[in-house]
Amino acid sequence: MKLARKETDFTNSAGAGTGSDAVRTRRRYRQLRRAELEAKTRLRITEAAMKLHGTVGPARTTVTAVAEEAGVQRGTVYRHFPDEDALFGACSMHWLSLNPTPSPDPWVEIEDPSHRLRRALAELYHWYERNQRMLDNVFRDAPLVPALKPPVEGFQRQLSAMHATLMLGRRQRGRRRARIGGAVGLAIGFGAWSSLVRENGLDSAEAVDLMAAMVAAAGDAR
Template sequence: MEKRKYNKGLRADKEGETRLRIVEAAMNLHGEVGPAQTTISAIADRAGVQRLTVYRHFPEENELLGACSSHWLELNPPPGPESWRESVATGDWAIAILSMLYQYYSETAYMWDHCYRDRANVAALDEKMKGFDAYLEMLTADMLASQDDERRRGKVCRAVAQHAVQFSTWQSLSRTGIDNAEMAALMDDWLHKCPHA
């Protein structure tokens, strides 16, 4: 009886290891070629398993994409609000947020570039990225927290803050040769000088 329990435990461990290899293979391929170009065959090949094994662990595309996204975000978490809310004066939240976010983007650009490129073509990816959209909206609200009510509710200041947190904004500014600190200062200055409209 004991031996059977032990074998079940070993089998479960092996299944878990296989699942992790599949998730990591998919994650690495997403970072290299993007989710739209990643095939089950390529994932199986990279993980050292048969295609059927991938389907057995992840019968639906969105299940594999969800596991891959969760694993990648666990390894590459974006800056959390405690990073500025607990140690930075509210008036400096915008520059603190942008400095941390732009550093994060610079370290993870390879993945965000592919995900934003493929988002419109992969429905499951679009669904997963809505969580990151909500995160960016939270950043926008925190960046506007120190503004007076009129500016905080104004469409121009909100548009500037929303624009500032986008990966595409960081990507565009990074191509000009300015560094993350300069980008953050530029966008913070723009936010503080935007009209009250």
């Protein structure tokens, strides 16, 4: 009798353990599934905001419009992004992950400053051409939307890093170096590409040639 009772107790205990494991497994699955759905919803909202920034612009992007584009309620947008800074920050990070700016690191390996400049301008102008609509909207709306200040300042820091790389190996000093620095700064800006290509009808390769010649002339000028 005692042996039979022990076997019964063991079976019940094992069954209880198996049942508890099953409950924990189901609970864990539901948690993972919920987290996955939340992540997908957050991404859908982010991509909706990104699309609107690229079409109507950040200043005209409302929470209502983002919710409609993402197919969610306004409250869902606020649950994931409690304020404009959070939404715009996520949008900027996602957009840059899909459209990374050219890195100046490989340019350092090019010893000749003029060749380095041409390589940099070719890559940068290609990036401007591919992303011109978004850049137009962001730079236009930046003075109106405080949440755009961090990404715009981040881009300016990237341009500063590019500028420093493109000044490496240039032996000019004094005013000649200052002129070269000014010419390089002008050449790498979005405004220069926009003026030459969109307003004056050059293609990007011609714009690179013209800006490279301008920088060379700035170094030769007395």
